[in-house]
Amino acid sequence: MHNIFKAMVPDQCFKKFDDIPFEELYKQGKTCLFLDYDNTIGPDRTWEPNDYSIEIIKKLKAIGFTLCLVSNAKSARSANIAKILDIPCVTSAHKPRTIGIERALKLVNADRTKTVMIGDQVFTDVMAGNFADMTTFFIERYQNKEVWYVKIKRPFEKIVRLFARF
Ligand SMILES: [Mg+2]
Numbered sequence: 001m002h003n004i005f006k007a008m009v010p011d012q013c014f015k016k017f018d019d020i021p022f023e024e025l026y027k028q029g030k031t032c033l034f035l036d037y038d039n040t041i042g043p044d045r046t047w048e049p050n051d052y053s054i055e056i057i058k059k060l061k062a063i064g065f066t067l068c069l070v071s072n073a074k075s076a077r078s079a080n081i082a083k084i085l086d087i088p089c090v091t092s093a094h095k096p097r098t099i100g101i102e103r104a105l106k107l108v109n110a111d112r113t114k115t116v117m118i119g120d121q122v123f124t125d126v127m128a129g130n131f132a133d134m135t136t137f138f139i140e141r142y143q144n145k146e147v148w149y150v151k152i153k154r155p156f157e158k159i160v161r162l163f164a165r166f
Contacts, residue, residue, distance in 0.1 A: 007130040008122050010138035013166040032066040032110040036119030044146040049081050057085045068104045096127035122157045
C-alpha cells in the first residue's frame with residue numbers, strides 16, 4: 001500500500017507546461033521527455049494538435065530533447081497528432097502499466113535515468129512513470145473540458161494531492 005501511494009506522487013508539479021524550466025532540465029542531463037498528449041500539451045480528445053502544442057514541441061526540439069508521445073489514446077488519433085508534430089509515438093500505452101513506457105524507451109533508444117514522464121493525470125501518467133523508475137512531472141490539466149472517465153477520477157486525485165501535498 002505504501003509503495004502504491006508513493007507511486008502517485010510526482011517529483012515535481014507545475015501549473016502550466018510552460019512553467020517547466022526546460023533549458024535547465026536539459027543541462028541537468030534530463031535529455032528525453034515522454035509526453036502525454038490529452039490535456040497535457042493540448043486539449044482533451046482532439047484529432048489534431050493546436051497551436052499551443054505545436055509551439056511547445058518546436059521549443060523542445062530546439063533545445064535538443066529526444067521526445068516521444070506516450071498516449072493511452074487509440075492508435076489512429078494519437079498517431080495522427082504525433083505525425084503532425086513530427087515526433088515518435090507509442091499509442092495505447094496502457095498507463096499506469098509500464099508496457100507503453102518500455103516500448104517508448106526502446107523506440108527512441110532512451111536511458112530511463114535521463115527521461116522525464118510528463119502528464120496531467122496522477123493515476124496514469126505519474127504512476128506509470130514512477131513504476132518505470134523515471135522522473136515524473138505532474139501538470140495541471142490544460143483545460144477543464146475532459147472526457148467523463150477522466151473527470152470521475154479527479155476527486156480521487158484531489159484526495160491524493162491533499163495528502164501528498166502537491
Ligand atoms: Mg492526459
